[in-house]
Structure formats: C-alpha cells, structure tokens
Amino acid sequence: MIKTLGAKNLSYANRGMTLEADLEATNHFYLVNDVAVIYKKPTPITISKVNYPSRIEAVIKEGYFRTPSTTDYNGIYKGKYIDFEAKETKSHTSFPLNNIHVHQIKHLKRICAHGGIGFLIVRFTTLNKTFLLTYEVLEEFIESNDRKSIPLSYFMDRGYIIKDKYNPRVDYVQILDKLYFGGTS
C-alpha cells in the first residue's frame, strides 16, 4: 500500500493532536518570544535513488528511515545546552522502555556529563498527562530495575507534570526553571 500525503510532511499529519505537534508549537512560541532556541532534528533518511535534473528540482525516488543516533530535540535555553527525547504511550499504567533506543540513552548520559541538561518528555495519551523526567532520574530507574517499563507511579513521584496550557501548549522550560535555574514558578 502506498500512502499519499499530498504536500504535507509526515510529521504534520496529525498536527494539533500529538505531542510532536504540541512541542513544535511550543518551540515556535519560544523562538518568536526569544525564550529559547530549540528545534526538532529532521528524521534521518538514507537516500538510494534520486531523480536529479537540477539541484532545485531533485526528487527522491527511493529512501529508507534510519535509526537516529541522538535524541530528536536540542537547542539552547538561558545559555545552557538542552537535549531531550519526546514519546507518547497509550498505556494507562507504564511507559515501555523499548520506546527509547539504547544509543539515545547513552547520548543523554554524554550530554549530562558534558554539562548539558538532558531529559525525557513522556505523554500518557489516554490519561492526557505529560511528564518531564530528568536523565538522572531515568538512569536511577534503569540501574535499580530489571523492569522493561517505567510505571506511571515513578513519573508521579520522581517526574514533573507539564500542565496543559493554551500557549505555549507544553511549557517545559517552566520545569527547567524550577530544576536548574533557581526559579520558583
């Protein structure tokens, strides 16, 4: 089956519904209001065939999705390097760790070792709850557990709820203010 998406990007297909779309709107809000400069990295693709009549008219005729080496989001906030992965789960009870690649966890570990701020944003879609979990707290879980998923209770106890807002929709830098910049909000 061939899915034809018209002129739209895959990542825009569910705009307004998904965590990805909410984060895109949030990062755009941060950008235009000069709060932070944070972008989602493009999906890595291996191109095997290109129709290339000229540089401007190039059409990719065959390509494959690659496994990303890093997390999806990075940028700068208040002078600090920021790096995170964002994931949704339909589960009511836990977040399956196989949603995150091992090399993404290693990447976050490196970022923290080099003085950056690394974390996950996880949305339980059926509960409509979005959490920020710092890399350090994620690492603590992985090292002290054989479980293949992080229970919701761990997010409740050790993570931070990102409250739904109209604009910005997923205001995660508020949590970073509290954790890393001595904020009181």
Added chain:
Amino acid sequence: MIKTLGAKNLSYANRGMTLEADLEATNHFYLVNDVAVIYKKPTPITISKVNYPSRIEAVIKEGYFRTPSTTDYNGIYKGKYIDFEAKETKSHTSFPLNNIHVHQIKHLKRICAHGGIGFLIVRFTTLNKTFLLTYEVLEEFIESNDRKSIPLSYFMDRGYIIKDKYNPRVDYVQILDKLYFGGTS
C-alpha cells in the same frame, strides 16, 4: 536521470575528500575521546509517498529536499552550546555569501544572543585552506559591506586557520579553546 547510490548515503558519496566527511571524522573523534558531543543534523526532507507494509519495512517512494531552518551542526563542548555551518568554495579569492541562507545567519545571531557559540567553517578547496569565522566577525562584515562575497583577505585577517591534521582532521575546538576558554594552544 535517476542516480542510483546503492546502499550508500548521499552524504557519504565523496567521503575522505570533502569538508563534510572531514567534519564527520572529526566529530566522531571528539565523541569517542569524550572531547565534545557534536552532530550534523540530518538533511530535512518532505516525504510525499511512502510504501508502508510495516514500520520496519517502510520505503520512501517520493520526497523532496527542504531548505533547512537552522545550521547543519550543533552540540556541546565544555558545557557550552556550539552551533555552526560548514561550507566549501572553489573560489580562490572570496566566499560567496549566497552559500549561507538568510535564516541560517538569523539562527546564528539568536544562538549568540542566548549565550551559545556560533560560527562558520569555510574551506577554500582549491587553496586547501580551512577557516573558522565567528558569527560576530561575520555580522561585522555583513553590516559594513554591500559585497556579495567575503574576500579571502577577510578570512586571513579576522578568521582563524584550522590546520590540517591526521586525526582529528579539522580540529576546530582548538580554535574555540583559544577564543572562548582561555586556552593558549
């Protein structure tokens, strides 16, 4: 004409010859030696047709190259956010500014305003000389000139030569040490 690239990624096509390949090797060296964590962002692509029998077997059947919103490279070095664009030119005398998109220059300006380190790496391939030019010095040129290209002499006077090395091949953090971290090398 359809170019078939076999299993190879487009960006690997000229490996060992291009600035991009040299930077990839350099960033890999920095990563495995725990010097810095800096990656090239994937090329942004708009996908319009996908053959999608299952997630793992997805094949892109039609896609287009998008203009990037940001620079190609970012990451962290000694706790600081690093952001740069890398370009080659065949000219012997100057670097044409139309090699850099206006929004990439705006992006670098934002990065510096937020406390990051932004710069260009420019290689004059026919001269085999590679320069680092800080965003601030680039901005100075743009604001005080109507010229459409930066003369080589400006790179000689206001930029920093990155010496060719065996490993890492383009050791640009040495220049950053000198400029931003009080190094003497």
